[in-house]
Amino acid sequence: MVLTGRAGVLAAAGVVFVALVMPSWTGVGLVVAVVLVVCGVDMLLAGSPRRLQFSRNGDNAVRLGEQAVVQLLVTNPGRRVRGWLRDAWPPSAGVQDPPHKLDLPSGERRRLVTHLVPTRRGDRHAVRVTVRAFGPMGFAGRQGSHEVPWTVRALPPYKSRKHLPSRLARLRELDGRTALLVRGQGTEFDSLRDYVPGDDVRSIDWRATARRGNVVLRTWRPERDRQVVIVIDSGRLSAGRVGDAPRLDHAMDAALLLAALATRAGDRVSLLACDSAVRADVRRPAPQDVLPSFVNALANVQAELVQTDFRIVVSQVLERLGQRSLVVLLTGLDPAVIEESLLPVIGPLLRRHVVVLASVADPRLTELESARTDLPEVYAAASAARTRLDRDRLTATLTRAGVTVVDENPDHIAPTLADTYLSLKKAGRL
């Protein structure tokens, strides 16, 4: 049962009535009876929210920060329903609309649109649809709820895609689609083509030239069909927030850019998200499926406050790789954790594969280190300097062990990781 402002006005008018006309128990009883009867009759005449039928359609997935549109079809087989409808979602689903006004005559159907702008990654489930139907006089009404299941998956935003065109251009330079005539390590024979003035004479294939009668050039391209495994650490090292998002989200961004680039370069990309257990696992999807399958797999991965077990990471990676491959490990540069749990077990990986460790640096540390106006700030600067020195020392240790370390601010981690990949490819280390 619900009442409206009109019922309140009616009861207030009753007070005036009792005060001026009938100041007695009879008057009070009369007012109570009138209000109860009017509201009761109105409630009985209201359409039944319980008998409404609902169905949904619309978006199933949306990139974080963009708008999803979910439609709700309401069918009314019973009496006319006039009132309000609230399509309830969790707060982080970011419902944009206030409750819908509903006027649904008998036997009709309406389409109501709910706009969602999710504020966090992951699946958002519709909670319930609540309908409040008022009676014809508008004094009282009925309220009922329905479960109308629907899920909108908020995918990683992949903001780093803006860096993709420039990296693809550099890839094409490597790739022989623009003139790459220098034979180097990590390239393979691509094709023979006619000499054009300006080409490097050192690339002329004399044997073919002799056979053909005109000058022929050999072109080279980087090796293709290499394996790339991107490992995202979803443990506590990735839980810390850098800026307004956890390290994990920045790591995903970088992973997606790298995956897109490597796919275009003809490599096969696999994904593993892991802490004390495997959270996401995508093995060598077809090139056109790489991004969709990666964002879907990563959508529900959240940073767990547990210590990542790097033994699982190493065994998982070794299990899926036969040939020499690139292993990109996105984690945090925490000296204690890396030295105690990663370095002892990384040996087998380093022997067979190229390992890149990428970590999101915190610009806050730079801020702390440069602000030195009063005593607490000086101590903070000293502490930040100590943290940075420890990281530098760890980076040096890792580099000596043969790991390529990428330690960049959140804005730069994705393009820098992509550049590292390109330079590794150019150097033929894959």
Add this chain to the structure above:
Amino acid sequence: MSTPLGRSAGESWRVLRTPLLVTGLIVLAAIVVLIATSARTSGPFSPDSTDSDGARALAALLKNHGVDVHSTETLDDAVQPGEGKALIIGPAGSLGRPDLERIAQARWSHLVLIRPGSRALEILAPGVQQTGDVLSSRSREAGCDLPAAVRAGTVTVSGPTYSAPPAAVACYGDGINNTVVRLEVGDRIVDVVGTPTSFTNAQLADDGNAALALDLIGTHQDLTWYLPQFESTGTGTGDSGGAPLIPPDVRYIAWALAFAVLVVAIWRGRRLGPVVAERLPVIVHAAETTEGRARLYRRSRARDRAAAALRESALGQLHKAHGIPRRADPSAVVATVAARTGRDPIMLYELLYGLPPLSDAALMSLSHELDVLTQEVRKP
């Protein structure tokens, strides 16, 4: 596709009827018990009350001696014509002056005032006054020639005491402060009794209390036992006795208003579906451990560690800027930097490799100097 939540009206009734039935039975039982016990617990000095401060024992005793006791709480019974009858007024000072005057005009043959207030004394027992002395419970001899008191002997007294006019008989006192005073007003006998507790169920059996009570009160066959209630004043609290301060209609308006407030509360209180809760992520800032360590440094005044970190950091930048080998000798570093910046090598050595600062001020200046040095290096 959609499933209705909650219960329909029929289901609600089936689910709720048992709790409603049980609640109803409990309320009913409570009302029955309340009604059954209310008669026995209608306050102190009530002839129906069996509590320790009630007076049912006295009432029963009077009935056994053939006295007809009418218990009443309304003023109308206390102002009826009372020739040949007795009226006992219980210990309550809430009667207004007009009420007392109406009682005085009713022609009671015998009035017993139990612990009266000054207003009641002035109208019903002129000449008797409260002395302001209040006795704690004790036993006393009669000390007068009132036959009832002489027969009763020692009696437990407590409560206020009264001074008697010369014509009156004063008992259980020292001549000035008396507990029982008997005087005659016209053809009416008025007894002022200051000790109600002596006649209660708890103390009636002590000393000669019962004998005194019977002799004082049981003089007439028809006794009206009046316990004034606060409601029975009816005509306001002030001596003016004028119009009541609160118009009687206000209570109906108040009830109507309460109902209106209830309606508005239901209107505003009903939400359009429940609040949706969700699991929130833990927010941990990545720099939190660094900031925590800074606070630890500060609390433990770890100037040596702070200075070492700042120096090492500055050295790292100098190494990078001047291309000095990582494992270079301190003197070589100082020489290189001094040559590039034109600073005094001794001061520079003190700055980069000196002792830890001994005060916070020294740490501040060290940090500032290092900052200046690294910025100089960065500039060109």
